[in-house]
Amino acid sequence: MKIICIGRNYVDHAKELNNAVPTKPLVFMKPDTAVLRKGRPFYYPDFSNEIHYEAEVVLKICKNGRHIEEEFAQNYYNQITLGLDMTARDLQSQLKKKGHPWEIAKGFDASAVIGEFISMEDFDPKAINFQLHKNGEAVQNGNTKDLIFPFAHLLAYVSQYFKLHIGDLIFTGTPAGVGPITIGDQYEGFIGEQSLLKCEIR
DSSP states (O other), X not given: OOEEEEESOBHHHXXXXXXXXXXXXXXXXXXXXXXXXXXXXBOOOTTOSOEXXXXXXXXXXXXXXXXXXXXXXXGGEEEEEEEEEOEEHHHHHHHHHHTOOOHHHHSSTTOEEEOOOEESTTOOTTOOEEEEEETTEEEEEEEGGGBSSOHXXXXXXXXXXXXXXXXXXXXXXXXXXXXXXXXXXXXXXXXXXXXXXEEEBO
16 A cells, blocks of 8 residues: 655645645655554554644545546545645654655655545535544645646646555545644544544554
8 A cells, every 4th residue: 555645735725834836746655564443542652753634535546547637636535534644743854954865854654644535426526625623623624626736736746656556545625724732632633523533643
């Protein structure tokens, strides 16, 4: 299973971190050991003092494919959920200054928190509302209409370089509102009105 992630895919998020808005999808990967499922707690790692949450709509690939055309992209995923791309922001900042890859800041164990998957059947890919609550208060509000690169474009772009396999996951980007986690925090993620993700920080 591959975990393919897209960075800076909402203009407001790129701006809040003082990053340039990309002209092509910014792609990075997480290993399968990054997956944290079924409401398990996230244990704060000892190699960072600044872990940030980033809530994202996650696609699950349901059909193998390469060089996918945008008009057929929706045939290649049929389930979505909300995920948290946990990011060691302090490590990422150090790596970026040196021009080094981000893997240890983005792909560490349990850094891909995954909620419960639901069918895409009742959703328009270009109009999915999602929200993340921290300790009962909304901290991120997003809608896929604001994606710089929509789902179809992402699948077409990524599949030029990586053959997509059934079960692969695509994190599609986070809106503005990211911030640091603290031990004791409780996170809950929603798509529409459905609560799909719960995660406690320990």
